[in-house]
Amino acid sequence: MLPAFGKRRSGRRPVTQLPTAGLLISKRRAALLDLQLADRLSYDNERNMLFANFEGMSVRSIADVESVRRVFDALCRRIGRKVAVVVNYDGFRLDDSVGDAYFEMISDLEARYYSTAVRYTTSAFMRMKLGSELSARQSAAHVFESRDEALAFATNHEQVVP
Numbered sequence: 602m603l604p605a606f607g608k609r610r611s612g613r614r615p616v617t618q619l620p621t622a623g624l625l626i627s628k629r630r631a632a633l634l635d636l637q638l639a640d641r642l643s644y645d646n647e648r649n650m651l652f653a654n655f656e657g658m659s660v661r662s663i664a665d666v667e668s669v670r671r672v673f674d675a676l677c678r679r680i681g682r683k684v685a686v687v688v689n690y691d692g693f694r695l696d697d698s699v700g701d702a703y704f705e706m707i708s709d710l711e712a713r714y715y716s717t718a719v720r721y722t723t724s725a726f727m728r729m730k731l732g733s734e735l736s737a738r739q740s741a742a743h744v745f746e747s748r749d750e751a752l753a754f755a756t757n758h759e760q761v762v763p
Contacts, residue, residue: 638672644680649716650755651676651684659694666702670710677714685755686715689748690722690731700734708738717758719743721751 643652653673660666677684695703711718718741720731728744735742743758745751 638668639676642672642676644676644684648756649682649684651680651686653686653688655693656689657692659696660699660703661694661696663699663702666699666706669703670706673710673714677710683714683716686711686718687748687751687755688718688720690720690727690744691724693722693727704734704738704740707735708740711740715741717741717743717755719745719751719755721745721748723747 641654641658643654644650645652660669721744722728722731723746728746731744732742735744743751743754745754
């Protein structure tokens with residue numbers, strides 16, 4: 602069972618503290634990174650919503666991008682139907698060198714697994730960056746300032762993401 606959204610188990614380091622070595626990441630380290638990321642996800646079966654808490658997370662390498670892909674892919678396959686996704690991007694950091702790969706990965710996941718996707722962050726800069734990059738890839742560019750706004754939109758606009 603997944604932990605409640607926004608809660609971290611004590612004693613575990615967040616993903617942001619795990620240094621990676623790009624494509625040379627070991628299978629053991631990749632598995633650890635996946636476990637840390639899985640702790641940031643919560644699925645609400647009743648509402649068919651997948652919550653991702655990327656608060657304070659950093660994506661610095663292709664290995665980080667692939668970890669996000671693997672974890673979301675595994676969970677969405679297990680769910681077995683398209684889900685509404687709500688992602689918290691407060692304090693999220695994305696290295697410019699992997700930005701294109703990250704946004705392409707998001708577009709791929711949306712096309713395969715999401716009925717709708719919304720994001721939120723208090724950072725005006727991050728809202729602008731997410732909106733611009735997602736729009737450029739014809740992905741859902743619904744980016745809000747608060748969790749409440751994002752949830753309201755997701756609840757009222759459940760639709761198939763193109």
